[in-house]
Amino acid sequence: MKNMEKYKMGEKVLMKGNEALAEGAVRAGCRFFAGYPITPQNEIPEYLSWRIFEVGGTFIQSESEIAAINMIFGVAACGVRGMTSSSGCGISLKQEGISYIASAELPFFYANIIRGGPGLGNIAPAQSDYFQATRGGGHGDYRVIVLAPNSVTEMGNFPKLAYDLADKYRNPCMVLADGLLGQMMEPMEFNFDWVDPDKLPPKDYIVTGCKGRPRRIINTLHMIPSILEKHNWHLYEKYQRIEENEVRFEGCNLEDAEIVIVAYGTSARISTEAVIKGRKKGIKVGLFRPITLWPFPKKAINELADRVKKLLVVEMNMGQMVEDVEIAVSGKSAIHFLGRPGGSLPTGDEVLDKVEEILSKPASPERERGK
Amino acid sequence: MGRIYKKPVSMTKIAMRYCPGCGHSIAHRLIAEVIDELDIRERAVGIAPVGCSVFLDEYMDCDMIQVPHGRGCASATGMKRVRPDLIVFSYQGDGDLAAIGTAETIHAATRSENFTVIFINNAIYGMTGGQQAPTTMPGQKTTTNPYGREVKVHGYPIKVCEMLSALDGPIYLERVAVNNVPNVLKAKRAIKKAFQIQLDGLGFTLVEILSPCPTGWGVIPKKACEYVDEKMSKYYPLGVYKDLTKKK
Ligand SMILES: Cc1ncc(C[n+]2csc(CCOP(=O)(O)OP(=O)(O)O)c2C)c(N)n1
Ligand code: SF4
Numbered sequence: 290m291k292n293m294e295k296y297k298m299g300e301k302v303l304m305k306g307n308e309a310l311a312e313g314a315v316r317a318g319c320r321f322f323a324g325y326p327i328t329p330q331n332e333i334p335e336y337l338s339w340r341i342f343e344v345g346g347t348f349i350q351s352e353s354e355i356a357a358i359n360m361i362f363g364v365a366a367c368g369v370r371g372m373t374s375s376s377g378c379g380i381s382l383k384q385e386g387i388s389y390i391a392s393a394e395l396p397f398f399y400a401n402i403i404r405g406g407p408g409l410g411n412i413a414p415a416q417s418d419y420f421q422a423t424r425g426g427g428h429g430d431y432r433v434i435v436l437a438p439n440s441v442t443e444m445g446n447f448p449k450l451a452y453d454l455a456d457k458y459r460n461p462c463m464v465l466a467d468g469l470l471g472q473m474m475e476p477m478e479f480n481f482d483w484v485d486p487d488k489l490p491p492k493d494y495i496v497t498g499c500k501g502r503p504r505r506i507i508n509t510l511h512m513i514p515s516i517l518e519k520h521n522w523h524l525y526e527k528y529q530r531i532e533e534n535e536v537r538f539e540g541c542n543l544e545d546a547e548i549v550i551v552a553y554g555t556s557a558r559i560s561t562e563a564v565i566k567g568r569k570k571g572i573k574v575g576l577f578r579p580i581t582l583w584p585f586p587k588k589a590i591n592e593l594a595d596r597v598k599k600l601l602v603v604e605m606n607m608g609q610m611v612e613d614v615e616i617a618v619s620g621k622s623a624i625h626f627l628g629r630p631g632g633s634l635p636t637g638d639e640v641l642d643k644v645e646e647i648l649s650k651p652a653s654p655e656r657e658r659g660k
Numbered sequence: 661m662g663r664i665y666k667k668p669v670s671m672t673k674i675a676m677r678y679c680p681g682c683g684h685s686i687a688h689r690l691i692a693e694v695i696d697e698l699d700i701r702e703r704a705v706g707i708a709p710v711g712c713s714v715f716l717d718e719y720m721d722c723d724m725i726q727v728p729h730g731r732g733c734a735s736a737t738g739m740k741r742v743r744p745d746l747i748v749f750s751y752q753g754d755g756d757l758a759a760i761g762t763a764e765t766i767h768a769a770t771r772s773e774n775f776t777v778i779f780i781n782n783a784i785y786g787m788t789g790g791q792q793a794p795t796t797m798p799g800q801k802t803t804t805n806p807y808g809r810e811v812k813v814h815g816y817p818i819k820v821c822e823m824l825s826a827l828d829g830p831i832y833l834e835r836v837a838v839n840n841v842p843n844v845l846k847a848k849r850a851i852k853k854a855f856q857i858q859l860d861g862l863g864f865t866l867v868e869i870l871s872p873c874p875t876g877w878g879v880i881p882k883k884a885c886e887y888v889d890e891k892m893s894k895y896y897p898l899g900v901y902k903d904l905t906k907k908k
Contacts, residue, residue: 320742321738321741321742323738347741347742349737349741349771351734351767352763352764352766352767353763355731355734355763355764356731356734356737356763356764356767357734359727359728359731359734359735359738359764360734360735360737360738360741361738362725362727362728362731362734362735362738363725363727363734363735363736363737363738363739363742364738364739364741364742366725366735366738366739367738367739367742367743367746369742369743371738371742385728386728386731389727389728393725496705496723496724496725496739496746497705497723497743497746498702498703498704498705498722498723498745498746498747499701499702499721499722499723500702500703501702504720504721504722504723504724505723505724506717506718506723506724506725506726507724507725507726508708508717508724508725508726509726510714510726
């Protein structure tokens with residue numbers, strides 16, 4: 290068999306974020322992709338349209354996002370690592386299918402490379418789909434695991450993490466990135482070995498034809514309320530286990546910080562610049578970056594609020610994650626917000642100006658609204 | 661003397677909950693008989709739709725999956741692409757296949773995906789209480805056409821076999837009915853042929869079944885069977901609409 294691995298583990302390569310994500314998915318064992326074109330994620334299907342065939346997989350440009358997600362439903366039901374990707378309105382169309390797959394407890398991986406919204410919005414990077422991602426997104430009581438990369442390296446490595454978490458918990462797992470992370474090029478390296486999908490542990494819940502065993506049914510209809518309630522509580526317990534075990538975040542300069550910026554993805558990256566510049570000026574500013582947006586690092590932020598009395602949430606939206614920060618902090622610290630919706634980006638200097646402005650005033654318990 | 665009529669192995673013992681005279685139960689049984697005769701039960705995966713036949717997964721004794729309303733052809737595509745060795749059938753009603761799932765149906769057909777669709781045309785939405793289907797005939801009364809389907813307002817019905825036969829992708833399209841014994845026997849032959857084509861790896865097959873819905877039509881079962889002959893098969897002529905097996 291010819292060597293299917295394109296890059297060695299640890300090898301530095303210059304890549305676009307979307308291509309890194311696509312190659313990372315293939316490297317993690319993805320053998321089926323279905324999707325419908327939408328900017329700014331088109332590099333993912335374009336890359337996979339040739340790459341996935343090199344490794345014996347299949348690619349379909351589907352007639353719609355709805356068709357794509359339901360193809361993935363079938364693929365996940367067969368136990369194969371499948372993937373779909375989209376942006377904004379396309380992810381909205383997939384939500385019914387994602388809800389079914391979550392209820393059926395099948396693993397799969399998808400990516401939302403967010404564009405500006407609502408409506409058709411624009412194709413510029415945004416973080417406006419945070420609510421949609423972290424609350425499940427579709428109808429009914431369910432959650433999906435949400436990973437938020439902030440570099441091309443993480444774009445390339447998170448698909449493996451996503452598939453592993455999806456398999457571990459039999460749950461959908463997504464990467465939530467934006468057009469900037471998807472389109473920018475930077476050196477990256479894969480931190481995991483090539484995954485041979487044939488060597489993954491067998492799944493005892495998939496449909497394979499009932500040879501030598503009783504038939505299996507994958508079903509999300511539970512007509513009797515007590516049975517559906519039981520299923521809901523079963524899912525709830527699983528989500529609790531995920532919240533206990535899978536929270537991921539990163540801190541920078543937190544030890545002596547008087548003010549901490551809370552930001553993820555691109556806005557975390559921009560805020561890093563503010564932290565570096567601020568520290569040079571002697572400002573005690575730190576950065577807290579949630580990597581899993583669901584499960585959200587509630588406990589870590591709550592503990593942070595015991596000693597840091599001023600927090601600044603930076604988001605490329607009107608204020609979505611800031612609500613989770615408020616819940617986590619439970620009134621222990623003042624929460625400030627800097628938001629740039631509509632596909633606009635804050636600059637590092639803008640963030641630093643805001644930090645200095647907040648430090649110049651006494652801490653107020655109320656979160657200020659707006660910019 | 662041996663038993664000449666018994667429950668197919670590919671059927672479970674669960675009693676069907678369809679209305680008396682409903683065509684779904686006959687169609688289910690025909691599929692089970694065909695699966696038995698072709699000896700493919702252990703390779704088969706069936707797809708149950710959203711509609712009265714949502715419980716198909718309880719009645720078929722093979723691996724089953726129930727998918728969102730209208731998306732059977734998409735899920736079947738995914739399954740067949742990653743597991744071509746499986747025998748996949750998607751069972752769908754007319755609302756499911758020709759309204760909410762029209763795009764998935766047409767595109768699976770035009771890609772000639774190698775699975776089999778069993779399409780139940782009962783000219784009505786059974787499960788939700790008898791509303792207009794894309795196949796409701798002009799003049800036919802439903803709970804959302806209390807004065808009968810008026811084409812100027814509601815448009816014309818969709819003739820699925822005729823529409824799909826315009827595409828290059830489908831290999832085999834036939835319209836049958838399950839309202840009397842000769843038609844049931846013909847329906848079974850069509851289903852068997854469709855599965856055989858899939859086994860031979862040739863591509864997309866669809867069998868449309870005109871199916872009585874006495875409850876939705878507001879008539880007794882006997883009248884419903886007559887209605888299929890008198891009205892439905894006039895508007896939806898039975899027969900083979902496409903068969904590329906001879907050429908291939
Ligand atoms: C997205 C979505 N829309 C609507 C429904 C409600 N619904 C359930 S069954 C059905 C119609 C089914 O009619 P048909 O496909 O003709 O099957 P039948 O019940 O007649 O066998 C509808 C509209 C649903 N379950 N999901
Ligand atoms: S409503 Fe019609 S389609 Fe549904 S079970 Fe009754 S007879 Fe059959």
